[in-house]
Amino acid sequence: MTWFISPAHAEDAAPALAPAVVSPAPTETHTEVGHEAGVKAPFPPFDTQKYPSQIFWYVICFGLLYLLMKRFLVPRLSTIVEGRATRIANDVEEAQRLRVESDKALGTYEKALADARSSAHAIAQAGTDEAKAAAVKQRADIESSLTAKLDAAEARIGEIKAKALGDVGSIAEEAAAAVVTALSGNQPSADEVAAAVSAVSSK
């Protein structure tokens, strides 16, 4: 606690020391306090005489620091720190969004593939059906034309046959008439011959 005694020493010593400021070591302690001697020099932090300057400079310094912090440094720092946080959050969100999007795209692709497959199937089916129908129709056409031709041919055959049969009657009559004439010498009437031939041929 010697420092509390030193002001008292200073008071005693000050007048004597005043001319001897340059004196060596032991007196140096007192010269510091000595220039305020006269009044009792208090413990330095409690020296109210120095308070106005200190408050003045505190207000200036801290005010300046606060102003710079508020306007300039804190926004800068928070942009960096919060910016990084939002950037990470955004990136995660973006990744999530992209994943959902790619899932959706994959779904769409698979659906399109299935659609294409089914439509290809349908087209093939339709093609087959059409070809089948065409073939059936063609076959029916050919068959019907063949049948028509067959019928026509049969009709002609019948005609020819009937005509031939008709011819056969007259030939037989002629032949019969000639045979009768040759055998009996007298010419039979056409009606008698015809009746005889028809009677024979109808047996």
Place this chain on the structure above:
Amino acid sequence: MANDPIHQFHVKEYFPLGTFGGMEFHFTNSAFAMGATVAIVVGFLTLATAKRSLIPGRLQSVAELAYEFVAGTLRSSAGKEGMRFFPLVFSLFMFILVANFFGMFPYFMTATSQIIVTFALAMTVMLTVVVYGFMRHGFGFLGLFVPSGVPMAVVPLVSAIEVISFLSRPISLSVRLFGNMLAGHITLKVFAGFVASMASLGALGVGGAILPLVMTVGLTALEFLVAFLQAYIFTVLTCMYLNDALHPGH
């Protein structure tokens, strides 16, 4: 002078600025310390955040660490709403921290070892609390002194105690910081003084000086810890007081 442990707390007046209202204003070593503190804080933060890189460099990491540290402290005691006071709290923390460290350099003044400076710091906080508290809640701010859930009969007594504790806050806040810095520096100086005075006693003294030298080294480390710790304590208490301004009901 070399052995006077109080010498370091003298406010030296370098040049006068004039007299105003009967008060003398000077540029002093404590003013220099405060100015240098602000210059260091601003310079450091400006330099550290100059690149604004996404992946921080060393300097930027330190600045971000300080930011996250103070922001975390403020958020945990005053909530997300408390972030409106962040510039103030961050200024206080950086100012006290750097001023304390600045004082650790030999021949430099410790501004925070001046009671008037620490009191001004504490009053900055208390005025902010009171002014913001009344601005935000009007007379509802006085609810701070009437804890809920207390029987009506004891309310006057409890309120009186609350008022006294509120009024003693700036004192405890300033005296804690002032006392720690003052006592630490005095102890350091006393032990360092032992080294010098014992060493001057000859061979035996040199041997005897080893113990105080070791003590001085240890105390220096301790003082660095205290310098940080006091800045932190001041910040934490500030956050708690600011929380009162935001949410006066207990």
